[in-house]
């Protein structure tokens with residue numbers, strides 16, 4: 001049996017090149033070696049208010065982007081989280097073994113709750129649901145961007161605590177970060193992570209941005225006051241542009257250094273913009289083809305939900321038995 005891989009993306013805002021380089025692009029390469037399950041985590045999305053019609057549309061659009069990026073439904077399951085009831089079920093069972101203090105310490109909880117007038121319990125419990133996503137399928141590997149590392153540590157803590165209380169039940173999942181692109185920064189503010197929720201047209205490059213928009217955003221990206229690329233003195237904006245280029249092209253550090261050393265920022269930006277445009281073009285073409293056939297997409301989501309539900313059932317039953325609740 002192949003070890004399992006699980007990861008997920010929230011169907012909110014517009015997916016950007018951070019989501020692509022930190023997660024989606026790397027998922028594609030794992031499909032031959034592992035049994036993969038990739039989730040559109042709509043139950044996570046509603047931990048902050050979402051317009052219902054918009055959320056509904058975003059779920060299918062996100063699934064379309066997974067396929068367009070190269071997720072092959074013949075190899076991998078593309079699962080809408082809410083369609084497999086084991087996610088919510090296991091989440092409750094794990095909530096009961098998770099100390100509140102662990103959840104209050106989460107950086108993302110502190111950041112997100114600081115922005116809300118009234119903090120929903122879902123926001124506090126968010127990482128438990130994420131642990132449930134992973135542990136439900138006994139995933140061994142979780143490919144994510146760097147911002148999810150703390151949630152993955154918590155997942156292992158919860159799994160260990162459960163195993164200690166009720167006996168060996170869960171596989172310990174490992175975090176898999178990409179070598180380049182684990183943390184893509186905002187183009188307008190290169191000390192802040194590129195994020196779906198940050199306002200401003202110059203902040204993120206969406207996966208569906210037309211080439212002219214991509215070029216415009218990159219040409220306006222914040223750099224510093226040096227005239228050109230100095231590898232002994234790289235500012236965060238230049239580091240970010242070089243990382244984006246490397247992640248799209250697969251160039252080594254040596255190739256990158258040899259090509260860009262001393263290059264003026266205007267030329268650097270043009271080169272980066274062309275790499276991003278070329279890197280996203282096939283994805284954009286496939287996306288529009290996929291979205292033109294909603295019946296095909298919905299069929300894949302139904303099949304994946306069925307396959308995933310069968311796996312999820314086994315874990316939920318085992319966990320219930322271990323905890324002594326009535327498994328039927």
Ligand code: TYM
Pocket residue numbers: 006007008009010011018019020021022023041044129130133134142143144145146147148151181182183184185193194195
């Ligand atoms: P989300 O939807 O915020 O992001 C999806 C993936 O994109 C990565 N990412 C980035 N990578 C590099 N640079 C960035 N600027 C950047 N921004 C986002 C994230 O690390 C993530 O891999 N809680 C998760 C979703 C989730 C999940 C899971 C992930 C729910 N259940 C189970 C893994 C396993 C989240 O909000 O991701």
